[in-house]
Amino acid sequence: MRFFVTEDRISGDLIALEPTDAQHVSRVLRMHPGEEITVCCGNGKAYSCALEQVGKTEVTARILSEEDYNNEPTAFVTVYAGLSKGDRFDYLIQKCVECGVSHIVPFTSQHCVVRLENRDYEKKQQRYARIALEASKQCQRSRVVTVGEIVPFETALKQAAQSDCGLFLYEKEQQKSLSTVLREAQGSAYAVVTGPEGGFSEKETAQAQEAGLACVSIGPRILRCETAPVAALCAIMYQTGNFDIGE
Numbered sequence: 001m002r003f004f005v006t007e008d009r010i011s012g013d014l015i016a017l018e019p020t021d022a023q024h025v026s027r028v029l030r031m032h033p034g035e036e037i038t039v040c041c042g043n044g045k046a047y048s049c050a051l052e053q054v055g056k057t058e059v060t061a062r063i064l065s066e067e068d069y070n071n072e073p074t075a076f077v078t079v080y081a082g083l084s085k086g087d088r089f090d091y092l093i094q095k096c097v098e099c100g101v102s103h104i105v106p107f108t109s110q111h112c113v114v115r116l117e118n119r120d121y122e123k124k125q126q127r128y129a130r131i132a133l134e135a136s137k138q139c140q141r142s143r144v145v146t147v148g149e150i151v152p153f154e155t156a157l158k159q160a161a162q163s164d165c166g167l168f169l170y171e172k173e174q175q176k177s178l179s180t181v182l183r184e185a186q187g188s189a190y191a192v193v194t195g196p197e198g199g200f201s202e203k204e205t206a207q208a209q210e211a212g213l214a215c216v217s218i219g220p221r222i223l224r225c226e227t228a229p230v231a232a233l234c235a236i237m238y239q240t241g242n243f244d245i246g247e
């Protein structure tokens with residue numbers, strides 16, 4: 001059984017599990033002191049541990065050994081995605097985590113179907129972070145993928161423009177394809193900006209070009225808003241050798 005903790009939960013050779021994991025260990029798995037678990041904390045190591053103290057809400061484990069464990073991609077991809085309805089955004093987060101994304105930033109834009117009240121932001125952000133955590137555990141990432149605050153489109157553009165390779169996914173793009181841009185890309189920090197169900201407005205597309213992002217097509221088919229970023233992410237992973245197993 002593998003668990004994630006933040007590094008501040010390690011003190012000496014003792015690790016304190018996150019409260020939700022502690023409850024899972026004690027109430028669901030009904031584990032006992034002495035039983036072994038694996039703990040990752042995103043520092044490129046995996047700790048084999050023996051449960052030390054198993055309480056209802058607090059569980060500590062003693063580190064027995066550690067090994068290098070870093071299955072993170074060498075390309076650091078941030079997906080900036082227009083908020084979409086229902087479980088579409090959940091699906092986008094889960095599949096991007098499995099395919100190697102490092103960070104996800106939700107944004108609101110002109111054609112977003114989802115209209116959030118301010119009071120909903122907090123709840124949405126917690127939900128998205130939980131989905132990213134569960135997906136990180138399931139696919140055995142060595143660090144937890146993070147989901148940023150929901151920001152306006154302009155803020156997402158500003159952040160995306162800081163990357164080495166800023167990609168703006170645009171289904172009406174006729175000149176530049178993703179594969180061409182990826183072949184020429186330098187650096188390891190990628191930004192993928194992808195639209196909501198309703199796509200991007202002409203104004204937003206012009207803003208993206210002014211911000212220096214590369215407007216790219218990912219082929220002649222119109223992909224759903226939850227599919228497009230995953231397809232682009234996989235192309236980046238492939239191009240940068242992050243789908244290889246070093247054979």
Ligand code: SAM
Pocket residue numbers: 168169170171172193194195196197198199200216217218219220221222223224225228
């Ligand atoms: N405007 C589209 C339509 O009328 O059906 C809907 C947009 S699509 C569902 C959502 C987003 O996926 C787009 O904003 C774009 O970022 C991305 N996308 C979908 N297909 C694409 C393609 N072939 N090339 C580049 N981006 C694509």
